[in-house]
Amino acid sequence: MKCEEFVAIGLDAGRDASLGEVVRVAAREHASTCSRCAALQDSWQAAGAELRAFAEDTAMAETPARVEMRLRQEFRTQHVTLKVRRAAVVTAWALAAAAVLIGAVSWRNWQKEETANHLTSPQSAVKPPANNSNVMTNHERPAQSAAAVRQSDAAEAETLMADNEMSGFTFLPGAFAADTGDAEILRVRMQRGALGAFGLPVSEERASDWIQVDLLVGNDGLPEAVRLPR
Amino acid sequence: MRIAEQDRDDVLLRRAAKGDEEAFTILYRRHQAAMYRFALRMTGNTWAAEEIVQDVFMTLMRDPKKYDATRGALGAFLYGVARNRVMKHLERLPREIPLEEKNEDGTGSGIVLQDASTPAMWVEKRERKLQVRAAVLELPVEFREAVVLCELEEMSYEEAAQMAGCPIGTIRSRLHRGRALLMAKLEMLRGVPRRASVAR
Numbered sequence: 001m002k003c004e005e006f007v008a009i010g011l012d013a014g015r016d017a018s019l020g021e022v023v024r025v026a027a028r029e030h031a032s033t034c035s036r037c038a039a040l041q042d043s044w045q046a047a048g049a050e051l052r053a054f055a056e057d058t059a060m061a062e063t064p065a066r067v068e069m070r071l072r073q074e075f076r077t078q079h080v081t082l083k084v085r086r087a088a089v090v091t092a093w094a095l096a097a098a099a100v101l102i103g104a105v106s107w108r109n110w111q112k113e114e115t116a117n118h119l120t121s122p123q124s125a126v127k128p129p130a131n132n133s134n135v136m137t138n139h140e141r142p143a144q145s146a147a148a149v150r151q152s153d154a155a156e157a158e159t160l161m162a163d164n165e166m167s168g169f170t171f172l173p174g175a176f177a178a179d180t181g182d183a184e185i186l187r188v189r190m191q192r193g194a195l196g197a198f199g200l201p202v203s204e205e206r207a208s209d210w211i212q213v214d215l216l217v218g219n220d221g222l223p224e225a226v227r228l229p230r
Numbered sequence: 231m232r233i234a235e236q237d238r239d240d241v242l243l244r245r246a247a248k249g250d251e252e253a254f255t256i257l258y259r260r261h262q263a264a265m266y267r268f269a270l271r272m273t274g275n276t277w278a279a280e281e282i283v284q285d286v287f288m289t290l291m292r293d294p295k296k297y298d299a300t301r302g303a304l305g306a307f308l309y310g311v312a313r314n315r316v317m318k319h320l321e322r323l324p325r326e327i328p329l330e331e332k333n334e335d336g337t338g339s340g341i342v343l344q345d346a347s348t349p350a351m352w353v354e355k356r357e358r359k360l361q362v363r364a365a366v367l368e369l370p371v372e373f374r375e376a377v378v379l380c381e382l383e384e385m386s387y388e389e390a391a392q393m394a395g396c397p398i399g400t401i402r403s404r405l406h407r408g409r410a411l412l413m414a415k416l417e418m419l420r421g422v423p424r425r426a427s428v429a430r
Contacts, residue, residue: 007406008402008403008406009402011406011409012405015380015386015387016387016402017386017387017388018387018388018398043413044409044413047409047412047413047416048381050358050359050362050416051362051366051377051381051382051412052381053359053362054359054362054363054366054382055271055381055382055383055384057359058267058270058271058382059267061263061266061267061270062262062263062266063262063263063265063266063279063280063283064280067262067280067283067284068255068258068259068262070284071254071258071284071287071288071291072251072254072255074288074291075246075251075254075291076251078291078292079249079251082249083249
């Protein structure tokens with residue numbers, strides 16, 4: 001073994017388990033023949049002894065008790081907070097589910113009532129035409145279209161009577177403002193494309209949108225004017 | 231000696247994760263001293279060591295799933311966390327190395343002399359230990375870590391390499407250079423009072 005090798009691995013050959021027995025023997029032999037390396041080993045052993053003495057002084061060192069107290073306090077806080085948080089989450093979800101359930105049941109009941117009202121008194125929503133059996137006007141087709149929309153979607157159609165304010169109506173071709181004295185306002189839900197049947201311009205892109213429309217229905221049961229409620 | 235199933239670290243950690251304070255306390259008491267000694271020897275600062283130990287166990291408490299029992303012992307994992315904290319501390323405060331500290335009760339740095347038969351010997355030994363301590367703390371961090379792990383913690387080269395996350399050869403060379411520096415510093419410290427007394 002050379003001096004460089006001895007300095008690199010031989011000084012602590014006894015402890016280094018990765019070295020083989022041959023290397024250890026070579027290190028011992030080198031130390032016995034080279035006075036410089038032997039002195040270096042002695043010096044290191046002296047430093048090692050001092051290090052061990054220093055290590056012994058801190059061998060019994062322990063974390064102060066206050067750290068354990070702080071950690072235990074934190075542990076309690078964390079786990080209590082966690083439990084409270086979990087309980088809060090569960091409660092929040094339960095309340096949300098209950099609210100959704102109540103809302104769904106209420107909506108269902110309301111729908112049933114509305115459908116029942118609609119079926120028992122249809123004349124309250126749409127007045128039957130008085131003398132239209134013999135007269136075929138140019139309003140007939142739009143009226144039929146609107147009626148078809150109402151009937152096809154009877155369960156969902158909203159046949160609420162709109163407010164009685166007459167402003168904002170667009171009169172259909174052939175209708176006159178003077179004829180609206182006894183007219184009633186009827187709110188219906190229809191596809192936007194159906195407005196085309198009234199002679200109104202409709203965007204093709206939005207023709208399939210469902211919208212609410214106020215119809216001003218005259219004495220003869222035919223729509224006189226139309227309004228898009230805000 | 232085999233550790234009973236219910237006392238194994240991973241079992242205790244699982245219990246602690248479910249809120250068992252006693253299990254956490256057992257784990258803490260089992261590992262705190264080793265962590266504290268390592269941090270103290272690396273930083274030379276009791277307050278820093280205390281903070282580091284607290285941080286290590288806070289990490290374990292807040293995120294116990296970070297420890298994977300299949301990858302090694304809990305002690306090694308905690309050493310790794312402590313090592314990271316120590317490195318961060320040393321990066322943050324590279325120059326803050328107090329040589330003398332007071333304990334909670336106002337006494338010295340915790341060095342206890344067991345065989346000081348006379349006051350003169352007591353003073354001499356105490357001074358010598360302070361010099362060794364100062365010399366260790368003045369080593370560059372990588373060399374200091376190798377010296378602390380191999381010489382003070384008395385770990386094997388394999389264990390030290392595993393702890394430091396580097397090959398055995400690296401640990402060996404760091405230890406070699408650390409020793410050389412340490413010996414030079416100790417020689418220098420030894421020489422200063424002699425020269426001073428000669429000058430007088």
